[in-house]
Every structure is written in structure tokens, then in C-alpha cells.
Amino acid sequence: FFFHSSALIFLPLYFFLHKEWPKKVIWSLFVVGILLLLCRVAYLAPVLRTAGDLLGGRISLMVNLYLESDLYSGSYGLFHFGYLERVVTFILFMLNYDQLKEQSRDNIVFLNSYVIYFVIYFYFSEIRVLVERLPLLFVFSYWILYPNLYYLIKKVVNQLLFLIVFLAYSFVKIVNANSNVFAYYDNVLFGVQSYEQRYETFVNQYDELTKQE
Secondary structure, rough: OOOOOOHHHHHHHHHOOOOOHHHHHHHHHHHHHHHHHOOOOOOOHHHHHHHHHOOHHHHHHHHHHHHHOEEEHOOOOOOOHHHHHHHHHHHHHHHHHHHHHHOOOHHHHHHHHHHHHHHHHOOOOHHHHHHHHHHHHHHHHHHHHHHHHHHHHOOOOHHHHHHHHHHHHHHHHHHHHOHHHHOOEOOOOOOOOOHHHHHHHHHHHHHHHHHHH
16 A cells, blocks of 8 residues: 555455355456447446545545546557457466365465456456556466466376467567567666666657657
């Protein structure tokens, strides 16, 4: 919370994140989320404005500032390579739900966390700033569930295939992220830009992005 106020979302989750959610509810969230994305249903901005007005103060100010900004409130886009990955990941985790649960009861926490991660991306895609920040609070579900899913695979050939696909996707993800200046990371092995260089690059890219929008 001291790092970012969005972490307040963890407080209510304490009471039900560890409980097993009905599979019908989970699959319903999955189907509705995909339909919302494909049909481009815009419902979130009016809800947030109303909530902001009710809460008032700093919350109301932040909501209005974000929604009125073209950079932060714009849609995240209809199709991204990441969307396909999240759909595939969702299906993999849900098809292996019972096995992961039998492997460890703690996996329920991470399965539920991934459902929330998925919901944020597919239900909140109309407002870019939400899908760029909130999902990071639940990305830890990947770190636990994918290794556990790999552990469930018994055949060596299938394990090898799993690793090849996983590493290939990771490579594509890294290359794609580093092509975007806002997600670029320096490496001490190949040199680090000075503050002045990074600031100039950011300003130029920001100006270019705002012109496009």
C-alpha cells in the first residue's frame, strides 16, 4: 500500500481468496470476459465516475484525471498477442484445476488469483491504465501455477514440448517488450543510458504517442 494504493484491493480478498469458487462461476466469467472484449462493450467509465463522485476527495480527482487523459483512458486494444496467451493459460489452469488442487490446497489461492488477473484484463480493457497496473498485483499466480503444472506432466517428451513452447513464448514476450520504449530495460552488461538520454528518449516518444492519438 505504501508503494501503490491499488494494493488496497488485497484487503477484502483475504476473506475469500483461499476458498474454492464454483467452476460454473469461473467459466462464466471467462465467457463473458471474451464477449465483452469482442463486442467492445464500454461500461466501466460511467461506473467509475459515479463511484468517484460518491467517494469524493482524492479518489474523485484521480478518477476524473485518468478518464479525461487520452494517454491513460484509451482502450488497450482489441487484439494483442498477450490476450491469446491469457486465454490459453486460463484454459490450461482450469482443465487441470482438480489436479492442481490435489497437488496442494494452497494452489486454490493462486488459481483464484489468476481468475482475477484474467478478469481485470478482459473486463477493464476499455481503460488502459487499469490493465497496465492492476494485473501486476496478481501476476504472481504465474510463478506458482506454471511450475506446478509442469510438475504434473509425467512423460519426458511432453515435458520437453512444454518447455520449448514456454521458452519460445517468453523469448517473443521479451523481444516485444523491449521494442516499446516504455517497457525498455537497460542491461549493465551492454551499457546503461544516462538520465539525460533516458529523459530525452521518453519525452520524444511521449510526444510522438500523443500526436498519434
